[in-house]
Amino acid sequence: MTALASLLARRIQATGPITVAEFMTEALQHPRHGYYATRDPLGAGGDFITAPEVSQVFGELIGLWCADTWERMGRPDPVLLVELGPGRGTLMADALRAIKVAPDLRGALRLHLVETSGVLRALQAKALGTATPTWHDRLDTVPPGPLLVVANEFLDALPIRQFERRAGGWHERRVGLAADGSSLAFLLEPAPSASAALIPGRYTGAPVGSLVEVCPAALTLAAHLAQRLNATTGAALLIDYGSSESIGGATLQGVRKHGHHPVLEEPGDADLTAHVDFAAFAAAARSAGADVHGPVTQRDFLCALGIDARQRRLLETASVAQAEAIRAGVTRLIDPAQMGVHFKVLALASPGLAAPAGFAGQSP
Numbered sequence: 001m002t003a004l005a006s007l008l009a010r011r012i013q014a015t016g017p018i019t020v021a022e023f024m025t026e027a028l029q030h031p032r033h034g035y036y037a038t039r040d041p042l043g044a045g046g047d048f049i050t051a052p053e054v055s056q057v058f059g060e061l062i063g064l065w066c067a068d069t070w071e072r073m074g075r076p077d078p079v080l081l082v083e084l085g086p087g088r089g090t091l092m093a094d095a096l097r098a099i100k101v102a103p104d105l106r107g108a109l110r111l112h113l114v115e116t117s118g119v120l121r122a123l124q125a126k127a128l129g130t131a132t133p134t135w136h137d138r139l140d141t142v143p144p145g146p147l148l149v150v151a152n153e154f155l156d157a158l159p160i161r162q163f164e165r166r167a168g169g170w171h172e173r174r175v176g177l178a179a180d181g182s183s184l185a186f187l188l189e190p191a192p193s194a195s196a197a198l199i200p201g202r203y204t205g206a207p208v209g210s211l212v213e214v215c216p217a218a219l220t221l222a223a224h225l226a227q228r229l230n231a232t233t234g235a236a237l238l239i240d241y242g243s244s245e246s247i248g249g250a251t252l253q254g255v256r257k258h259g260h261h262p263v264l265e266e267p268g269d270a271d272l273t274a275h276v277d278f279a280a281f282a283a284a285a286r287s288a289g290a291d292v293h294g295p296v297t298q299r300d301f302l303c304a305l306g307i308d309a310r311q312r313r314l315l316e317t318a319s320v321a322q323a324e325a326i327r328a329g330v331t332r333l334i335d336p337a338q339m340g341v342h343f344k345v346l347a348l349a350s351p352g353l354a355a356p357a358g359f360a361g362q363s364p
């Protein structure tokens with residue numbers, strides 16, 4: 001058992017099985033043993049790779065999206081540029097470089113990063129040099145005011161709860177101990193759960209054996225963003241993998257060295273992630289008053305923002321080796337068989353703000 005698994009086993013012995021969300025929170029965020037607290041997980045030598053690490057074009061196009069949205073917002077000065085879960089800071093570094101085409105925005109923006117990991121905060125500080133960000137553990141402490149929010153692969157790291165349909169109702173799946181006490185194991189609560197109220201109404205008729213995931217932290221975040229967007233002017237861009245429709249089923253997975261890893265094994269040493277339920281997120285934001293655009297596929301979004309033209313510009317001055325890397329990166333981002341369709345892009349906006357770039361034809 002890892003040090004964290006032993007701690008969790010003792011906790012379970014003392015107070016009983018924990019929810020999957022509690023397990024996920026400890027595995028990812030435990031201050032001494034948590035996955036994100038203890039390492040930089042990104043890149044070819046790490047456990048997974050993300051779009052900004054694949055190609056600089058990704059962050060550059062998001063920077064241009066911010067500049068364009070800021071114009072639509074009426075050029076507020078100051079404006080908060082907030083990133084949730086900035087990883088190595090690569091997306092923001094590329095975005096800020098692209099934003100140089102809009103010097104007024106560069107002067108107006110105040111950079112705020114929501115990041116719990118000390119290791120990653122240090123890498124962000126290095127990547128962002130003189131941009132002087134302010135760091136936060138949570139969005140709550142970011143000051144009020146007009147804002148642009150960006151989050152890539154942040155929502156999938158938020159803790160989910162799982163419920164299984166039984167004849168008498170929904171029972172919560174928890175993490176307890178195997179019969180011999182030597183390892184962690186999934187088990188089902190014996191009685192229907194009072195928390196089943198969290199499950200969206202469309203699952204009411206789901207057959208016995210169905211499994212549903214809910215992510216209360218994502219729904220709270222959607223409502224919080226919507227409240228801010230209602231109180232001022234702004235937009236939020238959320239990019240992640242998941243389905244546009246709520247389809248149910250277990251998507252929680254462990255990831256290590258670019259492959260699957262059993263969820264309960266070696267907690268703290270593997271990433272844990274679940275597909276984002278964009279429909280549930282959008283519904284929570286809409287009912288808290290935000291306009292919602294999308295989700296659209298990452299491919300459609302990046303193509304609408306002009307990824308082809310951006311690639312051509314870079315190729316003009318690239319060496320043969322660089323050209324090959326640029327083409328491979330762009331292909332990986334938009335190819336339907338790679339990241340192009342699996343990843344979706346959703347925007348929340350202040351009520352009445354014109355549809356942001358990349359969401360043409362999408363009705364709010």
Ligand code: SAH
Nearest residue numbers: 036050085086087114115116117152153157
């Ligand atoms: N956006 C980056 C990194 C994605 S990995 C990229 O695309 O490369 C997830 C990021 O979210 C990491 O920076 C991680 O430390 C951060 N994170 C995860 N859960 C968090 C939470 N609950 N609060 C704040 N940051 C969190």
